[in-house]
Amino acid sequence: MARFFLEKGHKIFLVDLNEEGLKHTVKEHLNNNDRISYVACNLRSVDEIRSSVKKAADFFGGRIDFLINNAGISGK
Secondary structure, three states: OHHHHHHOOOOEEEEEOOHHHHHHHHHHHOOOOOOEEEEEOOOOOHHHHHHHHHHHHHHOOOOOOOOOOOOOOOOO
16 A cells, blocks of 8 residues: 555655564565655554654654554564
8 A cells, every 4th residue: 555655656654563574664665765754653652652643744744634544463
């Protein structure tokens, strides 16, 4: 889904608990595009959530227009 939005010219901001997984996704699947930013965030921490939302809003120029919540658990 992220690739679709990138191809349409949009910026995306990814949030995940696993920072290494985020880095891998950005590098290997999304080609280190400059319209991508990300942050590792523990969704059990209100402070981390607030900080992550601020980083996302800053990345988008002060506001967030859309949110796509695409969560899941996977095994290795």
